[in-house]
Amino acid sequence: MNKNQPTNLAELTKAEIAKWLNGFDTVLTDCDGVLWHEGVAIDRVPEAVALLKSLGKEVYFVTNNGVKTGREIWKTATTIGYDIDESRIIAPIQAIAEYLQARNFRKKVYIVGSEAIRNGLAAAGIESFGPGPEVLQGTLNDYLAQHVATQETDDVGAVIVGFDEHFTFAKMLKASNYICSNSECLFLTTNLDTVHRYPEFRIPGTGALLAALETCVERKALQFGKPNAEICQQLIKSGKVLPERTLMIGDVCKVDVLFGHNCGFQTLLVGTGHNSVYELNEVLQNSSENPEFIPDFYVPSLGDITKLI
Ligand SMILES: [Mg+2]
Structure with missing residues (x-):
């Protein structure tokens, strides 16, 4: 296998x-851009996943979606034709909740993120507050006096940052104050994705919002999404997932392929993401600098494997 260039499955023979x-x-497969777009299944992909399962492959869905709970993602999946057990969904909100439960977390959580968190x-x-609009009213000094100086910082044991279309200066101010008033305060994030729907748009991702907050508090958040290999260490330790016998499928080189690389998995990039092909070309042009972004395999759509097998 030439690691400078992914193997295109569409060009292989039946024997290969x-x-x-x-x-x-x-x-392990990413969801958005591989299995569906905006909750609509990509053509022939449910059949491709069913085919992999019929061949005895153990399938897990792994997403960085921080605006839906694991249960909501599972409901979307089953509604549009994917036969998957809820326990096979690996998603950041679920992972964060399990992390806090494992620590016997009893305080409140301040959320800069979605209602789903x-x-x-x-x-x-676990008790939490924060989602929704929050803007600075009046002068900064008024706001500090009314909303920050009075914060019950001891009650708040964690700040979680996720995708937040209502992200504001006021939220940053509160979050920074909670994190820095208490050295024990946990600082967690759903994922580090920096941009969405690029190149059509440049919609700031959680990673972009988080960078502002991390710069202010001079701390790094613990993240619960790809490419952090930690999110499937339990599966690897339990023996359910053997890294050398596992394939990671995704549509983003810098998230999904890197995650596969970090876990020691083989990687397959699909071309159905918003900018998969564009990003892959960029990655291949800079292949000597970041070989970990180069997938082992490529296929235009996961649905294509129904024709190839
Ligand atoms: Mg994706």
């Missing part, structure tokens, strides 16, 4: 495809 299939037992934490019995 059979060999490729024999190279893994477990599949609050719902996910509530389902785990």
